[in-house]
Amino acid sequence: MKRIGLLGGSFNPAHEGHRRISLFALDALGLDEVWWLVSPGNPLKPSRGMAPLSARLASAGRMARHAPIVPTAIEATLGTRFTADTLARLVRRFPNDRFVWLMGADNLAQFHQWKRWRQIARTLPIAVIARPGYDAAARSAVAMGWLGRFGHSPGTARRWTRWSLPALVLLHTYPDPTSATARRAADPDWHRRRLPRAARDRVTRRPVPPEDTCLPLPPPPAP
Ligand SMILES: Nc1ncnc2c1ncn2[C@@H]1O[C@H](COP(=O)(O)OP(=O)(O)OP(=O)(O)O)[C@@H](O)[C@H]1O
Numbered sequence: 773m774k775r776i777g778l779l780g781g782s783f784n785p786a787h788e789g790h791r792r793i794s795l796f797a798l799d800a801l802g803l804d805e806v807w808w809l810v811s812p813g814n815p816l817k818p819s820r821g822m823a824p825l826s827a828r829l830a831s832a833g834r835m836a837r838h839a840p841i842v843p844t845a846i847e848a849t850l851g852t853r854f855t856a857d858t859l860a861r862l863v864r865r866f867p868n869d870r871f872v873w874l875m876g877a878d879n880l881a882q883f884h885q886w887k888r889w890r891q892i893a894r895t896l897p898i899a900v901i902a903r904p905g906y907d908a909a910a911r912s913a914v915a916m917g918w919l920g921r922f923g924h925s926p927g928t929a930r931r932w933t934r935w936s937l938p939a940l941v942l943l944h945t946y947p948d949p950t951s952a953t954a955r956r957a958a959d960p961d962w963h964r965r966r967l968p969r970a971a972r973d974r975v976t977r978r979p980v981p982p983e984d985t986c987l988p989l990p991p992p993p994a995p
């Protein structure tokens with residue numbers, strides 16, 4: 773059984789904040805791996821300004837180097853966009869592994885707008901990681917009116933596989949102010965820049981998603 777953290781995101785582009793919170797979650801939750809689910813398109817975000825999936829996945833690949841972080845385009849492979857649908861498929865495909873959903877405090881603030889968000893919380897534990905500027909909004913989030921009842925203390929976070937669902941833990945680490953919005957403001961053409969040759973070959977000569985950066989999906993278990 774593997775203990776796997778799932779960090780869904782636009783990764784437009786991937787940045788040090790993603791890496792840092794993933795490394796922190798690996799330790800705080802005792803994970804074997806963190807999978808980055810690079811979204812084909814966040815249902816709540818406009819597609820305008822969104823770099824192609826191949827460029828975002830390539831940026832994730834670079835940012836995840838030499839760490840137990842697996843960048844994936846699993847939602848493009850599965851044909852899902854809503855997290856509830858993705859998770860239902862993932863837990864069926866990987867019955868021997870255990871998953872925990874990771875997200876920054878900004879996502880918790882709007883979690884009640886996600887499709888079947890209570891169902892998500894009934895599918896796997898949720899670990900929210902503090903983010904500068906969003907922690908008050910996260911604590912007073914609409915979703916917390918319900919989810920807050922199922923809170924666990926950070927000191928018990930490594931025992932998440934034994935929690936009954938729903939389960940929520942709010943984790944604090946050294947605050948990281950990095951954001952993709954700031955990255956795009958500083959470098960709007962980041963996805964048009966020439967990549968080092970090896971990375972360019974990986975992302976441009978293959979259909980999206982590039983097979984070698986996309987987590988292979990095993991066949992579904994026999995009924
Ligand atoms: N610096 C950070 N601290 C804590 N969580 C973060 C940080 N950066 C990103 N995250 C979390 O990582 C996940 C994916 O984030 P995303 O790819 O949207 O990056 P972003 O920096 O929030 O992007 P944007 O600025 O375009 O909204 C989300 O759950 C988000 O809350």
Ligand SMILES: O=C(O)c1ccc[n+]([C@@H]2O[C@H](COP(=O)([O-])O)[C@@H](O)[C@H]2O)c1
Pocket residue numbers: 779780781782783809811813814815816817853854855856879885886887
């Ligand atoms: O399922 C939904 O309704 C839903 C609505 C908004 C965001 N999400 C997911 O939230 C994750 C974070 O998205 P983002 O763009 O804030 O990085 C990503 O996996 C999205 O697919 C999911």
